[in-house]
Amino acid sequence: MKLYDMELSGNCYKVRLLCAMLGLDYERIPISLKDGEAETEEFLQLNPRAQIPVLEDDGLVIWDSIAILSYLCRKQDSNLLPTAAEPLARVMQWLAVSENEILYGLARARAINKFGRPFHRNSTRVVAIDALKLIDGHLQDREWLATDQLSIADIACYPYVALAHEGDIDISRYPAIQAWIGRIRQQPGYIDMPGMDNTPLI
Amino acid sequence: MKLYDMELSGNCYKVRLLCAMLGLDYERIPISLKDGEAETEEFLQLNPRAQIPVLEDDGLVIWDSIAILSYLCRKQDSNLLPTAAEPLARVMQWLAVSENEILYGLARARAINKFGRPFHRNSTRVVAIDALKLIDGHLQDREWLATDQLSIADIACYPYVALAHEGDIDISRYPAIQAWIGRIRQQPGYIDMPGMDNTPLI
Numbered sequence: 510m511k512l513y514d515m516e517l518s519g520n521c522y523k524v525r526l527l528c529a530m531l532g533l534d535y536e537r538i539p540i541s542l543k544d545g546e547a548e549t550e551e552f553l554q555l556n557p558r559a560q561i562p563v564l565e566d567d568g569l570v571i572w573d574s575i576a577i578l579s580y581l582c583r584k585q586d587s588n589l590l591p592t593a594a595e596p597l598a599r600v601m602q603w604l605a606v607s608e609n610e611i612l613y614g615l616a617r618a619r620a621i622n623k624f625g626r627p628f629h630r631n632s633t634r635v636v637a638i639d640a641l642k643l644i645d646g647h648l649q650d651r652e653w654l655a656t657d658q659l660s661i662a663d664i665a666c667y668p669y670v671a672l673a674h675e676g677d678i679d680i681s682r683y684p685a686i687q688a689w690i691g692r693i694r695q696q697p698g699y700i701d702m703p704g705m706d707n708t709p710l711i
Numbered sequence: 712m713k714l715y716d717m718e719l720s721g722n723c724y725k726v727r728l729l730c731a732m733l734g735l736d737y738e739r740i741p742i743s744l745k746d747g748e749a750e751t752e753e754f755l756q757l758n759p760r761a762q763i764p765v766l767e768d769d770g771l772v773i774w775d776s777i778a779i780l781s782y783l784c785r786k787q788d789s790n791l792l793p794t795a796a797e798p799l800a801r802v803m804q805w806l807a808v809s810e811n812e813i814l815y816g817l818a819r820a821r822a823i824n825k826f827g828r829p830f831h832r833n834s835t836r837v838v839a840i841d842a843l844k845l846i847d848g849h850l851q852d853r854e855w856l857a858t859d860q861l862s863i864a865d866i867a868c869y870p871y872v873a874l875a876h877e878g879d880i881d882i883s884r885y886p887a888i889q890a891w892i893g894r895i896r897q898q899p900g901y902i903d904m905p906g907m908d909n910t911p912l913i
Contacts, residue, residue, distance in 0.1 A: 598782035
């Protein structure tokens, strides 16, 4: 397998984290967004959205992080993506949150600071705080987001929550989130990405 | 089953459309967003995101349209959501597009006009056009978005594309999209929502 990847991308890290937990090997192909490497003719053939991550597996090309996470779980028959109706729906709920409040709030707040992206700071911040309140409230009496065990819902929501401080968003007011981050970091195969050594934990 | 629903919501219509295609009965509970009915204590117990649709099925409460679509397909063992790794990944790719470019582009452009929402018109429009180009390009040599048959990827992407005109976005420059809309409308069980009789088709 080949992963078109950027080290500082939380979306790419989701795939790297799942691969590490599943014990999957792959070749990393670094793509520099700021050098326009996702906008070449060649790359647009792989992903017309001009985004990373992209996974290439034996001729199959799959873009979008939640699609890649789902693909790898089904290919490996992993219970990190359940198959029954209710637990699958619970995972999908939080994948939707990862693509909405987390991406348009937490990830954008970080992208303003880290990559100079031209998003509106205040409205981004409002969405980011909404995301944290939602997740913290949900985790008050739960260990994991979707079911009673780790799933790709946790893997998809985790990176930009654990990098919130890079967007000047403080998670120290959300102890249930901090405890959840701690649990994820204790999972077998867990790997970090840059910036995560500064996540404020309890 | 109970569906907490708003007639003019494209996200709610996705669930109504799938139920119609699967022949499922349910009770509709109308929720008025503008009257704050999604922000009552009682409703927030159902969905802390204060959004519709919400499905209640025999005590289970499921929020978010892509979660509800997935739940109903698995519950009914419908091939509108495939189970194998590759076709599942293809569906997930377009569910992600439905939650990103389509929601933050096409749906927001409509929400500015129709509900007076305070989104930025120009940047919303740019995302909406990106969505249309992506979908139209993909459909150049395909009948359906994800696989060689209709799936919930089509059901999730369809509403705000077919309502683009309500956000002053013209789809008549995208004939592959127009043909795809025509195919969806010919599916057994298909139902419309308000505004769709004005979709410009070939």
